[in-house]
Amino acid sequence: MxxxxxxxxxxxxxxxxxxxxxxxxxxxxxxxxxxxxxxxxxxxxxxxxxxxxxxxxxxxxxxDPEEMQELTNRVTTNETYFYRTPRVWDYFQDEFLPQFLTKGQNRSLRVWSGAASTGEEAHTIGTLLEDVRLKNQNFDYSILGTDVSSRVLDVATKGVYKGRSIARFRQAKPEVFKAHMTGNDTDGFSANPQIRSRIKFKLHNLFDRLSKAGPFDAVFLRNVLIYFTDDDQVKILDQVHDQMRPDGVLFIGESETLTKLNTPFEQIAPIIYRPKAKAKS
Incomplete structure (x- = not known):
């Protein structure tokens, strides 16, 4: 044309x-x-x-029904990087994980990255959990990353990163980077196979219930709720709550809050929430 x-x-x-x-x-x-x-x-x-x-x-x-996916890919905003928002990772590493290990649970830790974008968040989780696995013989984990954009999930699934994203990671967490990332500046870097084997990505709309997934011990739903109306946020959070363990933890974005919404979560720290107990029928 x-x-x-x-x-x-x-x-x-x-x-x-x-x-x-x-x-x-x-x-x-x-x-x-x-x-x-x-x-x-x-x-x-x-x-x-x-x-x-x-x-x-x-x-x-x-x-052309397939064009709807292309429209979704074009209109969604995807900005992410490794170890974004330090307070999230400090809490996850210093508070949540020790509590999980103390409970002596003989099950795999399950984590959901609900707005996975190009996958840096899921791989950040993986580097933290791999450190725990290497120090605890009976510990294992799995990570699910979902997004509505097939374009970004293609990048996440390949798991190869370079440029500013890698430079920021290497500067912020040099020891973690050295321990868990392999590659070079020309071809890009990927997480070690032990981490990548425990991460899966799939296309998913947050309004829908995840099939054959959960319950999750931790859910990262960061910097995505701001794109929904209050009513739609409540619908999404109800779905998330139904797929979390009662003692799980929910992380949202630094510009988001649930305090003004009627949701089944209660705040335990800024941008960090836990499920409220379900009312007995």
Missing amino acids: DIAKVDVTMSDGDFSKLRAIVHKNTGITIGETRKSMLVSRLRSRLREVAAPDFAAYISHLSK
């Missing part, structure tokens, strides 16, 4: 339709002031599918 023939302006009506489509399929609410963002992220896609304007693209969406 001739690039000059693509109309990259978006009417208010088309903007409303696309917002509704995205919310119906992902639960994500695109703000009323984010039209320019949506245009910038979809401009190239219109050319790729030979849609002359956004009205034609919306029609294309209705005829």
Whole structure:
């Protein structure tokens, strides 16, 4: 298609339709002031599918169900890096893990990274848990990373990192990096096989119940709730609660809070929560 023939302006009506489509399929609410963002992220896609304007693209969406995944990939924001927000990892390492080990539980620790993006969070969890496994013969773990974007999950599954993400990791945690990462600056770095074998990634919408997963001892749901309305956050958190152990722990993002929502969680520290006991019927 001739690039000059693509109309990259978006009417208010088309903007409303696309917002509704995205919310119906992902639960994500695109703000009323984010039209320019949506245009910038979809401009190239219109050319790729030979849609002359956004009205034609919306029609294309209705005829091609697979395009919904591509739309999701384009509109979701994915920013993550190793050991993001130190207080989270300090609590997980210094408070949660010792408590888990003290209970003498003869079961594998199960962790869910609920907005896994390109996988740095799941691999951060893996480096911490591998240290514990090497020091405790009976300890084992598994990590599940999920996201609505197939594009970022492809990166997460490959698990090869380079550039700024690796430079920040190597500077912040040099001993951990040396112990658990292999590779080089040219080809990239990956976690050691012992860690990667315990991490799985899958496509998942947070509104849906995870099949054949859980219950989880720890859930990381960070920097994703801000993209949902209050009511939708409650729906998601109800789902998460149902798939957690009663003594589990939930981590959310530094710009998020549950204090004003009616959820089955109670705060134990800033951005750290635990499930409330279920009411007896």
